[in-house]
Amino acid sequence: MTKSDLVQKLSEQVTTLTKKECEVIVDTVFGNMKESLQRGEKIEIRGFGSFTVRVRRAKEGRNPKTGEKVSIPEKRIPFFKVGKELRELVNS
Amino acid sequence: MTKAELVEIVYEKVGGLSKKEAQDIVEAIFNTMKENLKSGEKIKISGFGNFLLRDKRPRKGRNPQTGDDIQITARRVLTFRPSQILKAFINEKKS
Numbered sequence: 001m002t003k004s005d006l007v008q009k010l011s012e013q014v015t016t017l018t019k020k021e022c023e024v025i026v027d028t029v030f031g032n033m034k035e036s037l038q039r040g041e042k043i044e045i046r047g048f049g050s051f052t053v054r055v056r057r058a059k060e061g062r063n064p065k066t067g068e069k070v071s072i073p074e075k076r077i078p079f080f081k082v083g084k085e086l087r088e089l090v091n092s
Numbered sequence: 093m094t095k096a097e098l099v100e101i102v103y104e105k106v107g108g109l110s111k112k113e114a115q116d117i118v119e120a121i122f123n124t125m126k127e128n129l130k131s132g133e134k135i136k137i138s139g140f141g142n143f144l145l146r147d148k149r150p151r152k153g154r155n156p157q158t159g160d161d162i163q164i165t166a167r168r169v170l171t172f173r174p175s176q177i178l179k180a181f182i183n184e185k186k187s
Contacts, residue, residue, distance in 0.1 A: 001128045001135045009124050014117055025106055025117050030140045032101050036093040038182045043093045048122050051172075053182060076182050078141070080172030089130045090145060091168045 003030075037078055049083040095122070129170060141174040 001009075007026050011019040033051065036043055043051040058074040082090075095118060103114035125135055125143070135143040146169050153164040 001125075001133055003137045006121070006124060006128075006135070006137075010117065010120055013120055013124070014113075016113065017117065021106070021108075022117070025102055026121060028102055028105050029098055029118065029121055030137055032098065032105075033093070034140065034178060034181055037178070038184065041093050045095050045098075045122055048126065049170075049172075078172075078174040078178055078182055080141075080143075080174075082170045082172075086126055086129065086170065089126060090132075090170050092130070 040076075045083070047083055047085045049086055050081050052079050052081070053077070054079045095119075132168070137175075139175055139177045141172055141178055144171050144173060145169070146171060 003026060004023075007019060007023045010022040010026070011017060014022065017025075033043055037051060037053055040053050042053075054077050056075050056077055059072050061070050061072045062068065063070055099111070099115045099118045102118055103109060103111055106114070109117075128135055129143060129145065132145060134145055137143075148167050148169055150166045151164050153162050154160065155162055
């Protein structure tokens, strides 16, 4: 399922909204989740799972082609932990 | 951020919705995604990431407390692969 499939399904379920409105809402939801993660916040969706930001420490790497040392700066990685309900649902 | 806060944001940013409608649609988004994953199909949200299902074979494990051998059963697990866009976005300096 892609984002546009999700929009299509929602517009069929929620008959009071147009497809365009559903699209705006879906974009608002994921857009704000992104902004929340950018602020370093945790997102908790009950029954679904939680999104957190993990920090990867800066480390020394090597250019595999030249063997030269390169420093890899610290970076932040989005991480999803599946909720208990959904974990059991996909395995049923 | 919680689901209730997402509902509030949708209510404020998307005009013409009642609180109840905003709540129902946010609920419907996650329920539709759950139903889809339950049926065994992956979800691709462009600009955000992919929710992928992986079938794990049974493997041998050990109870770390007792040291007993146990069998870890075959199972289907859900993983999230963030998109390049999301990864770049959360590393941007907030101005």
